[in-house]
Amino acid sequence: MMKKVITVLISLLMILSLAACGNSASQTRQPSTEEKQTAGTVNSEEPVENSANAENTDTSEGQTNESENPDILEEQATKVLVTYFSATNTTQGIAEHIANGLNGDIYEIVPEEPYTDADLNYNDNNSRTTIEMNDPDARPAITGSVEDMEQYDIVFIGYPIWWGEAPRIVSTFVESYDFSGKTIVPFCTSGGSGVGSSATNLEQLTDGADWLPGKRLNGSDSQDTVMEWVNGLGLDFGE
Ligand SMILES: Cc1cc2nc3c(=O)[nH]c(=O)nc-3n(C[C@H](O)[C@H](O)[C@H](O)COP(=O)(O)O)c2cc1C
Numbered sequence: 001m002m003k004k005v006i007t008v009l010i011s012l013l014m015i016l017s018l019a020a021c022g023n024s025a026s027q028t029r030q031p032s033t034e035e036k037q038t039a040g041t042v043n044s045e046e047p048v049e050n051s052a053n054a055e056n057t058d059t060s061e062g063q064t065n066e067s068e069n070p071d072i073l074e075e076q077a078t079k080v081l082v083t084y085f086s087a088t089n090t091t092q093g094i095a096e097h098i099a100n101g102l103n104g105d106i107y108e109i110v111p112e113e114p115y116t117d118a119d120l121n122y123n124d125n126n127s128r129t130t131i132e133m134n135d136p137d138a139r140p141a142i143t144g145s146v147e148d149m150e151q152y153d154i155v156f157i158g159y160p161i162w163w164g165e166a167p168r169i170v171s172t173f174v175e176s177y178d179f180s181g182k183t184i185v186p187f188c189t190s191g192g193s194g195v196g197s198s199a200t201n202l203e204q205l206t207d208g209a210d211w212l213p214g215k216r217l218n219g220s221d222s223q224d225t226v227m228e229w230v231n232g233l234g235l236d237f238g239e
Helices: 002-029 033-045 051-056 061-076 090-102 128-133 168-174 198-203 223-231
Strands: 080-084 105-108 154-160 183-189
Touching: 080 090, 090 105, 090 154, 090 183, 090 223, 154 168, 168 198, 183 198
Parallel strands: 080 105, 080 154, 154 183
Antiparallel strands: none
């Protein structure tokens, strides 16, 4: 009698465990509608393996806010662009000091037709630069452009002094964009001349921008020297 009871009990246990296996197997092959929806939501955003992202799909409010805040902060941060024209790389060095020091983007104003040594000969009355600088309306063409100028709040504009002025290609540059609402910081290098009226003349070519006074720097100035000037401008770089 006892044997029969044990046999029946074992048989029952086996049936139950087989039924359980059958269920789990059918679940793996055919997820319920609810499971399909959940998997679809996660897959459509990020791979499921990424546990950090999987957590972001959690409906917990705290986690959702944490994942959104960095985006909001990024949008609010001050964005700096350092632009420059440099025929013989002196101004370029200063521009790099500023961009590195501020962790800003950098953009080189590149002439469609590069300036040759002959072009840069200021002792030649017929050289390209002499002709361009004698004509206030000259606008040498630029190749390439700033991607999404709108995103920037502060724009540095660097150039060499040519005959007391900014090269005409810098006029081409400032006339190519809408700088309204932006702060512009002009800077230059030279053989000795000061910034003079070069920056205020460029300012006349733009509308609605806040131009800071221009600054003449030495090509040999160190990063520290350059950043001392930058940090003394009274601007909020959002850092
Ligand atoms: C066509 C030309 C005109 C220049 N005119 C002046 C000038 O009026 N005053 C001055 O101090 N330096 C003058 N320079 C020297 C440059 O301003 C100086 O070398 C500058 O640092 C060069 O910068 P870059 O290497 O970025 O082009 C002139 C240079 C060139 C090529």
